[in-house]
Amino acid sequence: MSTSDTKDLRIPARYYARVADLLLRDGVDVDDLLRPLGLDLGTLSQPGATLPLYQVDLMVQAGVQMTGRRDLGFELGKSLKLSSHDIVGYGILSSPNVDYALRLVSRFFRLIMPSFQARYRRDQRHMEFTFQAVAATSQVCLDVHLEALASAAHFEIRELMQGQMPDYALYLSLSEPAHVQRYQELREARCHFIPSVPPEVRFVFPASAGDKALALADDVALKAAEERCRSMVQRALNRxxxxxxxxxxxxxxxxxxxxxxxxxxxxxxxxxxxxxxxxxxxxxxxxxxxxxxxxxxxxxxxxxxxxxxxxxxxxxxxxxxxxxxxxxxxxxxxxxxxxxxxx
CATH class of the missing domain: 1.10.10.60 (Homeodomain-like)
Known part of the structure; x- marks a missing residue:
């Protein structure tokens, strides 16, 4: 991957401000890590800030190298809340049920993580939700993001369901990691580590899970959130x-x-x-x-x-x-x- 090839793809910086927080907790001198990348904590924390994908890749690789933590992605995902996703998270929380919330995520996922796309489908037996990589990165960066998506989605869907998540199957395009025991924290998940092409994270729930009503459902708030999401996508295209x-x-x-x-x-x-x-x-x-x-x-x-x-x-x-x-x-x-x- 070259910087010229990916300079147009920009990722919300808020997730990497969270990465910086995790690295600080592990005793990493984050200023030393960010300085060679032309970054600082202030830049990462600015509302609406974005980073080019190549800069994200270098930061993630440096973070893993400096800590030796291969479970950085899992920990990042676990630390995120629905409110971490700005207006998309607000729309998710305002949705009438889980089915609608996941459809909304699939429509506006490029506002969360444009280097992946989200797909959702539901039939009479299953509800399937997939994150699929659409841009090339280093293997380290890809693995961190796959694990972050897996753990974040698990805990966020569990939050939506008020802790009443059914047992489900989780498929990750990874070899079984050395920290596989961490996946025991995803109590309802039957985890399958199967390297595949293209790389993806896939959740398969019973179809009935989609009918779960959400506690904060609000039709007026939902319409406002969806309109703002559409506007943000349009502005991104116009820029x-x-x-x-x-x-x-x-x-x-x-x-x-x-x-x-x-x-x-x-x-x-x-x-x-x-x-x-x-x-x-x-x-x-x-x-x-x-x-x-x-x-x-x-x-x-x-x-x-x-x-x-x-x-x-x-x-x-x-x-x-x-x-x-x-x-x-x-x-x-x-x-x-x-x-x-x-x-």
Whole structure:
């Protein structure tokens, strides 16, 4: 990951102010940690402050290295409350039931953690809620965030249910961590550590859990919170060109390229609205996808020893033959010839 590739993706700083608090508690000189990153505690604590993803990555790596704590993500998640998530948290608390609250989170999750997307679905038997990584980071940073999402969501849903959480299944895209005993604190969870592609955290509850009424339900407050969330998403889109944001997300997508529907979901808009934004900027999703896919193909061919088949799968092609045809159409030569000529 390079700083230029991720400079447009900014993460709310409030979560890393909490990380700094945890590091201070462990005796870390946080000023020494933050200074080389061009940060200080005052910056992290400013209302509405954001950090570029690469800066988040460096801070998390330094924090883990200085403390030796691989459970930093779990502890971070446990320390968060619904009120930690600003207006989205207010909307969650004002929702009529758990089902509505999780739908609201999936709609506005980019205001909480734009390097992940949240998905929610419910059928007659199950209620499934998933956080999926959509931007590349170091493995250390990814693991910390996966564990933070797992523990935060557990304790926050438990709070919503007033402690009456049913037993459920929790799947994390991690190898079993050395601190696996900490997961006993998630009393209702049956934890499964299974590395997977793409990286995600998935909760599977019985469908009936969604009907649990919330103690602070308030229709007027909920409408106000949702309107403010929509306004914040719109302002975020207006501050930057949408085609540039889409290009960056495609460039940093993990394990395959998102469809237009998936990208629209991440942006909390309909595919038609995304298409309209892109057309207004003289861009199209298919053209952006083709351009970024080819750029990534060139980079992988030049800078890694990855096989042609693995690169094809990484870019979302069904097999190496389809990748070779698409690459030759643009470049004029096959991927293997391109790699040989460039070495």
């Amino acid at each position: 930057q060109d949408v085609s540039g944001w889409v290009r960056m997300m495609l460039r940093e997508a993990r394990h395959g390229m998102p469809s237009m529907d998936e990208m629209a979901h991440t942006l909390n808009m309909s595919p038609r609205s995304l298409d309209r934004y892109l057309q207004r900027e003289g861009a199209g999703y298919r053209a952006l996808l083709q351009q970024v896919r080819h750029e990534r193909a060139q980079r992988l061919l030049l800078n890694s020893g990855t096989s042609i088949t693995q690169i094809a799968l990484e870019l979302g092609y069904t097999d190496a033959a389809n990748f070779t045809r698409a690459f030759r159409k643009i470049e004029g030569v096959s991927p293997s010839v391109f790699r040989t000529r460039s070495t």
